[in-house]
Each structure stands twice: as C-alpha cells, then as structure tokens.
Amino acid sequence: MTATSREPLLHVSGLTVPLPAGSDRPYAVREVSFELRAGEILCIVGESGSGKSVSANAIMGLLPSHLKPSAGRISFQQQDLLTLDEEALRELRGRAIGMVFQEPMSALNPVMRVGDQIAEVMAVHGAYPGAARRQRVLELLELVGLPDPPSLQHAHPHRLSGGQRQRVMIAMALALEPAVLIADEPTTALDVTTQAQLLALIQRIQAAKGMGVMFITHDFGVVADIADRVAVMEKGLLVEQGPAQQVLNHPQHPYTQRLIAAVPARGTGASGGMPAIPAPILEVKNLRKTYRSGGGWLAPRRIVHAVDDVSFTVPRGHTLGIVGESGSGKSTIGKCLLRLTGIDGGQLLFEGQDIAPLKAHEFRPLRRHLQMVFQDPFASLNPRHTVGRSIAAGPLANGVPAAEAEQRARELLRLVELDESAYDRYPHAFSGGQRQRVGIARALALNPKLLVADESVSALDVSVQAQILKLLQDLQQRLQLSMVFITHDLRVAAQICHDIVVMHQGRIVERGAPEQVFDAPQHPYTQRLVGAIAGQHWRPMAAA
Structure with missing residues (x-):
C-alpha cells in the first residue's frame, strides 16, 4: 500500500447534491472534496446515509433523477464529468472508470450467462473483436481466481456463490483495464474468508495495473488492511481525511473517534468474571437435519447434511x-x-x-x-x-x-x-x-x-x-x-x-x-x- 506522488487521476471539488424538499437534511452531500491518485487505494468511510454512495454515483453519472448536483466539479482526464451528456458518460463507464456494486445478484442479468455479460462490456465499447473477445473473457475469469473458466463462463449467476458472483462483477469492471475502479461496499455481505480473498484480489490487481481504487466501506477492519488514505463522511459532509495510519490511530474528528471506538474488539466477550455455570435452559443432543433435492431421471439426487450430529448446551x-x-x-x-x-x-430439550x-x-x-x-x-x-x-x-x-x-x-x-x-x-x-x-x-x-x-x-x-x-x-x-x-x-x-x-x-x-x-x-x-x-x-x- 504505497501511494504515488503523481498528479491525481480523479479530483472531486466542492461536490454538492441537494435532497428533495421534506428530506431529513438539505443536502445528500455538501462541498465534498477529495482526490484519487494512480496506484493508491482511497477508502471512503461512513455510516448509511453519510453520502458515500452518492459521491460514487455522481462520479459515474448514475445518480437517480431526483438528485442533481448543484455545485462542484469532478475532474477526470482533463474534463468535468458533471458537464458531460449521457452518451459521453457511457463512453467513459467501463472503459476508463469501472465500478463494482455491493449486491452482484441485482447488478447481474439473471438470464444471461456470466461469460456473455463480461463480453457485453467489451462489445458496447467495440473492444476485442471476434475470437479475441472470448479469449479475453477466459483471461478475466482466470485473473479473478474463478475455477475452470471454460465451463464457468456458461453458468448463470444463480449457479454461483456470493463470492463467485462478486468476482464476476470485478472481472466485468476490469474488462477494459480502467484507470479508476470504484468499489461500493463489495464485501459487506460476504463471509470473512471470502471477504479476505476478494480484498487480496483487489489489492493484487490494483498493484499490477497501477489503478486508482476508491473503496467505499463502513468496516474499519477492511480500511486497516487495504487503505493508503481515508476520507470519513458524516451526514453528507467530509469531516476528516488523511493517510490511513493517521486517521486510524490518531483520529481528529469526534465522529471518526466514535466510529472507531464502536468497532468490536477482540476480547473476553461476556465470559469474563462469570460465576458458576447455571443449569441449562436448552440442551441440543445429536441434532440432524438433511436436505434432499433432485432425483429425477435427468438429475442425480442431491443430499446435503445441513446439521450433522450437533450437540450443545445453553445455560440459563x-x-x-x-x-x-x-x-x-x-x-x-x-x-x-x-x-x-x-x-x-436428535433431541431439543427445552427446560428438560x-x-x-x-x-x-x-x-x-x-x-x-x-x-x-x-x-x-x-x-x-x-x-x-x-x-x-x-x-x-x-x-x-x-x-x-x-x-x-x-x-x-x-x-x-x-x-x-x-x-x-x-x-x-x-x-x-x-x-x-x-x-x-x-x-x-x-x-x-x-x-x-x-x-x-x-x-x-x-x-x-x-x-x-x-x-x-x-x-x-x-x-x-x-x-x-x-x-x-x-x-x-x-x-x-x-x-x-x-x-x-x-x-x-x-x-x-x-x-x-x-x-x-x-x-x-x-x-x-x-x-x-x-x-x-x-x-x-x-x-x-x-x-x-
């Protein structure tokens, strides 16, 4: 995680987006300014409603119709993205700026094979014509660590796990080797091991390609692992920003201090100082639950031992x-x-x-x-x-x-x-x-x-x-x-x-x-x- 000293790839200056009348505050974001450089990961941190995703969608030109920027500038490749029409923005999306969304199942087309969806990104921009496009799909699936790309490219999204679907989204975002990658809470819904794999993947690809990555998250553990710099947002305002180590270890703003203080710590939990263990209210003995599916003449019967001989006790x-x-x-x-x-x-003994x-x-x-x-x-x-x-x-x-x-x-x-x-x-x-x-x-x-x-x-x-x-x-x-x-x-x-x-x-x-x-x-x-x-x-x- 070493930020470079080059000129910024992306410079957001004074971005202001008003909210409709009757909302809980006047602005979704107000006078927000930050920059992203090549070869660095900038983490935008804050709670729901802080304006993180609004800022990202403003950069991509994906704000809903009732949200329109009223002030500010988003400079990228010597042009202000806020002044571009839809056709010009469409040309930039995917080619120069890629985006990975939080929920891939809602972003992927459920009736298209994943290989075709990756190929579609290239087709829209006229890139990799003919057989080169299919070869590029296989390269991307391999790049993001998916198993057996020749077979997996023909799968539909519902056949993949959550982590695999997110890898497909990353492959789509990287298809045209954009200079900037925006990742909006891409690991929030994932298990800890899957999250660790995807964070390592993003870091590896970012370092190899020299991209600037804008990573939106509310997880300070993720920030500690990947960020070069951190920007903290609260209720539409950017309240603190700086190098990751400075913000994480010496936060200046009270809101940042509260967020970090709320991070669950590795500790003794509720067990410290407990008296003698009381009688059990619940005893689970040798619990088993099996799911069976299929079994027709076209599909083999599938048996899943969801719970297999599980026993535990819950004291009162x-x-x-x-x-x-x-x-x-x-x-x-x-x-x-x-x-x-x-x-x-098995048995479920409740109060005996x-x-x-x-x-x-x-x-x-x-x-x-x-x-x-x-x-x-x-x-x-x-x-x-x-x-x-x-x-x-x-x-x-x-x-x-x-x-x-x-x-x-x-x-x-x-x-x-x-x-x-x-x-x-x-x-x-x-x-x-x-x-x-x-x-x-x-x-x-x-x-x-x-x-x-x-x-x-x-x-x-x-x-x-x-x-x-x-x-x-x-x-x-x-x-x-x-x-x-x-x-x-x-x-x-x-x-x-x-x-x-x-x-x-x-x-x-x-x-x-x-x-x-x-x-x-x-x-x-x-x-x-x-x-x-x-x-x-x-x-x-x-x-x-």
Whole structure:
C-alpha cells in the first residue's frame, strides 16, 4: 500500500447534491472534496446515509433523477464529468472508470450467462473483436481466481456463490483495464474468508495495473488492511481525511473517534468474571437435519447434511454464539430450535422437555417462550401494519386483551429506547437500526425465556451495531434472558457471547470461551476464520 506522488487521476471539488424538499437534511452531500491518485487505494468511510454512495454515483453519472448536483466539479482526464451528456458518460463507464456494486445478484442479468455479460462490456465499447473477445473473457475469469473458466463462463449467476458472483462483477469492471475502479461496499455481505480473498484480489490487481481504487466501506477492519488514505463522511459532509495510519490511530474528528471506538474488539466477550455455570435452559443432543433435492431421471439426487450430529448446551441467562460461514448450518440450527423446520434426528430439550417430537398444537403453548430476532427486520415486519400493531400481534394471538397488549407494546418501545410515538408509525419510517429495535421489541412481547438472534446485526453500520449489541446485553441482564446468537462475524460473537461453537459443513469443529477461540484456535478451520478477519494487526482505540 504505497501511494504515488503523481498528479491525481480523479479530483472531486466542492461536490454538492441537494435532497428533495421534506428530506431529513438539505443536502445528500455538501462541498465534498477529495482526490484519487494512480496506484493508491482511497477508502471512503461512513455510516448509511453519510453520502458515500452518492459521491460514487455522481462520479459515474448514475445518480437517480431526483438528485442533481448543484455545485462542484469532478475532474477526470482533463474534463468535468458533471458537464458531460449521457452518451459521453457511457463512453467513459467501463472503459476508463469501472465500478463494482455491493449486491452482484441485482447488478447481474439473471438470464444471461456470466461469460456473455463480461463480453457485453467489451462489445458496447467495440473492444476485442471476434475470437479475441472470448479469449479475453477466459483471461478475466482466470485473473479473478474463478475455477475452470471454460465451463464457468456458461453458468448463470444463480449457479454461483456470493463470492463467485462478486468476482464476476470485478472481472466485468476490469474488462477494459480502467484507470479508476470504484468499489461500493463489495464485501459487506460476504463471509470473512471470502471477504479476505476478494480484498487480496483487489489489492493484487490494483498493484499490477497501477489503478486508482476508491473503496467505499463502513468496516474499519477492511480500511486497516487495504487503505493508503481515508476520507470519513458524516451526514453528507467530509469531516476528516488523511493517510490511513493517521486517521486510524490518531483520529481528529469526534465522529471518526466514535466510529472507531464502536468497532468490536477482540476480547473476553461476556465470559469474563462469570460465576458458576447455571443449569441449562436448552440442551441440543445429536441434532440432524438433511436436505434432499433432485432425483429425477435427468438429475442425480442431491443430499446435503445441513446439521450433522450437533450437540450443545445453553445455560440459563447465558449467550451461546454459533459462528461459521454461509452454508455451515448455523441458520438451520436456529430454525430447528424454533421448530420452523422439521428435524431428522436428535433431541431439543427445552427446560428438560424434548420439544422435537411435539406436534404443532402441542408446541404452540411453548412457542411464546422461544422467540427469534431476524437478520432483516424490514422483510419480517408487515409494511402495512404500524409498528405498534406488529408488536401487539403476539400477545393478542395469545389471548391478551387489546388494551393490555397496547400498553405492553408501548412499554417495550421504551425498553428498546424508541420514542413512544413510534407506536403509530410504519416500518418504512425507521432506519435499519431502529427497525432492528422494533424487531427485538416484538420478540420480547411474549416475555420469552430464550431468544434466537440470527445475523441480527450483520447489515448494520458499526456504531448502530454497537448500540444494538449493548441493548441486547442490557436486556439479557435485566430480563434474565438466554440467547443463541448466530453470526458470521467473529468479532461480534466475541463481544457478546459467553461461549462460542464454530460450525463447518454441518458439524461443530470447535467450542470454547471467546478468548480461547480467538487467541488459541485449535481446529484448522477456526484458525482460517480467525486469520481472515480484516484488520488483524490494527487495534481500535477502545482496545488499545
């Protein structure tokens, strides 16, 4: 990571983009200025709504119609990008400036083969005619580390994993060897090992090609690993910028200091100083869940052992973390615990009673004691119901009188630190962190004894994530809750969990206290997971 002293490739000066009337602030971005040089990685950091993506889309000429820059200049190749018409911008996109988006599945055409989509980038610009274009596709697939390019080029996006789809997006962005690569949160939704692979890939290609990379992220671990310089945005303003080591280790602006202080630290989690382990509220013994698909005369039968002979115990009042990558079986365990899917073997002993063999009507009275907080509260909340109605629905279904259910819902909103006025508002009126608080309030409405949180903070900004984790810890102590906390983020697990089990291909490969799993991992898979955490050699201020 060595920045060069050349003239800037890209110079953004005084960029201002007003927001429509009635928005929560006047400007999406206001008087934002920064530059990107050849051979360097500039990380733009900030929370959701800070203006990071608006700045990137302004450079690409991809702002929605209701957002129009009112001032500023974006200088690239001796021209102001803000003055170019759509045809001129289209000529620059892909050829001179490439972009990698956060969600490749929404950016890729689901009905086109991935090789054809890469070739289309070249066709639009008339590059690599004839057989050279197909050869270039194979070269790019190999460059981004995808297996068996001759075969994979014929696959459709849904056949690829999330990490493979993101590699295809990188291949498309690099097809014409642009001078500038803009990457907008390209690793946010990926497992830690996949993220580490893609960060290394971007760094390797950037160094080999001498590109300038503008990398948008809210993850300071990623910043610590790849950035030459850092620019920090808050509510549309660029509040701090400078060399990465300066911003990370000696932040000047209070907002930057708060963001870094909110980064989960490697530590002893909730296990430090615990008294003797109490009796278990939940015992899982030899749990098995198998998925079967196919089996027709054209396709072989596919068997996946999603959960394979898994056993663990959750002591009363404790939090057990279940960590692992996508496909490890951790979310399937959560569904099994709440009887949202059937199981193929084993026992689920809740307060000594095996709930696994219970019929639906037998389990229904127990369901109130086991509740779930979902990853995406917006998808799990009915958009046509007010927040108050969603929270009160559970008590009403269990025979609680309407007035009492409403009073309980208002009390819960206060408990999760939301204003009581939220009762009459709809989910779309809240931020992601506020919706997650609503989801927690709804899960608590029936006074559960066990809470299952499935990736409940993975989509949140680091400071909002810290607030939700603190809220869960406070609620656990206040209400004597037991929790199963499912996550792919080991740093988060270490912060909130008393004990951790590590899942790999449906089986538990390691278990122990957070400090044991972090500092002395025994299993090779756990060692790879811990080793892949971004920012390994950087400690935020709170952990220093």
